[in-house]
């Protein structure tokens with residue numbers, strides 16, 4: 001790849017990302033180059049992140065979802081992500097390994113970061129996910145999954161929870177892991 005100019009991706013971060021994501025060295029270097037062009041100070045803002053997310057979902061509205069994704073990775077709340085956090089975010093939200101992905105998904109749903117998720121939080125995130133489904137695909141959804149409220153109720157019933165109950169992280173991960181249909185409720189991948 002001959003990426004020898006200064007400002008290139010450090011070996012350490014490159015190795016770390018190769019190990020922890022599905023991306024190749026070539027892809028990572030290419031992304032780093034465009035990342036640097038877009039964010040010369042090495043950090044990506046929430047608005048820029050939302051814009052990039054928008055490119056992946058041209059037929060729907062991923063803005064609210066992108067905002068939650070950003071929040072879940074911006075753990076120190078400084079309003080920016082560095083390149084490493086940014087790549088991990090893209091990786092986990094697209095096709096990370098299930099356990100890690102579900103750990104992340106839990107942090108996405110735990111909007112107020114108190115270590116458990118309640119039904120209001122689930123509805124908030126599922127509504128954001130729902131907005132990413134293009135309208136023509138929404139029409140084809142099963143009757144019991146075709147609104148954010150129905151999806152939230154379905155998930156809540158699956159976990160056998162009452163209105164004011166909460167779900168802890170371990171319970172969430174093992175529960176979702178066991179059920180493909182519930183896994184599908186909490187994510188959306190655009191059709192290629």
Ligand SMILES: [Ca+2]
Nearest residue numbers: 110114116117
């Ligand atoms: Ca919470």
